[in-house]
Amino acid sequence: MARYYDVHPENPQRRIIGSVAESIRSDALVAYPTDSCFALGCQLGSRDGVSRIRTIRRLDDRHHFTLVCRDFAQLGQFVHVDNDVFRAIKAATPGSYTFILPATKEVPRKLLHPKKKTVGVRIPDHVVVRALLDELGEPLLSSTLLLPDEEEPLTQGWEIKERLDHSVDAVIDSGDCGTEPTTVIDFSGGEAEIVRRGAGDVSRFE
Template sequence: MKAEIIEIFPDNPDDRKIQQVVDCLKNGGVIIYPTDTVYSMGCDSRNVKAVEKLCKLKNVKPSQNRFSIVCSDLSDISVYAKVPNVAFRLMKKLLPGPYTFILPTTGDLPKILQTNRKTIGIRVPDHNIPQQIVKALGSPIITTSLKDDIDDIQEYPNEIEVIFDQNQDKVDIIIDSGWCGIIPSTVIACTDNDQVELVREGLGEFSDD
């Protein structure tokens, strides 16, 4: 079965369409959805079979995944990650926004997402659609870009026709919200109270001054 394209406007998302996406996720579906950076692929982070399917699509072993999760706001983050003081200050300043924070995991993170690194990427995108999906779902969704090579920012697909052509047999739903972007998030590692490391410079501006 080919993926269904659902048009959702970020300024005023249709609750029925959001619920349709949520129902798909609850049933183990994989979706493509917009963020404040690039279009991403994801699933319900607590659905083991869905995560395994996503790993297969991305050609990675579950134990070696580098997936990040989307939370709806800062209050949700502490459930899944330990937040050092320096990270909390930065996150309060920068989120929601085009940033991924690498933080130590907590025991509440689904086991399939726990790797030997004992860290998890956290996103709170400044985009209404993923925020509404996460709130309605009641758990984070995974975010992983449609492109495998994260260093070549020119090849992130942004046109729905191209995205559909490349992924129509891979995912269940593709959310069309118009123009998204081709520059990924800025990645910041905060795994120690006294250390902040810029891992990747992306759309979000960053200074540790």
């Protein structure tokens, strides 16, 4: 059964955040809220976590996983960003955007798009997630919590606990969460390509 953590949305309890981070380091798969919608997350190098996310969402090997990062310094360790792209991303973060970029050698090969060698990255604007990332000290490997054959992500912590009780190890609930996934911008070709229109305003990239 999944552990259920009730976290204050503005002042996350340090003890709870520490407990969640420790479970992630021990290979746990967690469902957590973001500034767009709920996501599934695990440790960067977790083979089991990646496999479980693929199983829950029925994903193939062309799916772009996302590295949810604390800040630009951390993001820069995992993707190649030239000056023009840097400025564009900097102006839009933190926020509800995922950016697809060429990956560095720090990213495990199994997380890369098989042909493009790219990975998704984002810096969320969410107090609880940022507290968790601070505690972890590394990105959280993530994917939107969108179940197969469903059009919208799950939005309620209690419902996620009920439906995925035996598929995830923990559920973090900090109140209302959005229903719209991030806007996805592909910069791997040097120019902004809008892959998915979501919670982030796309006008700056059009």
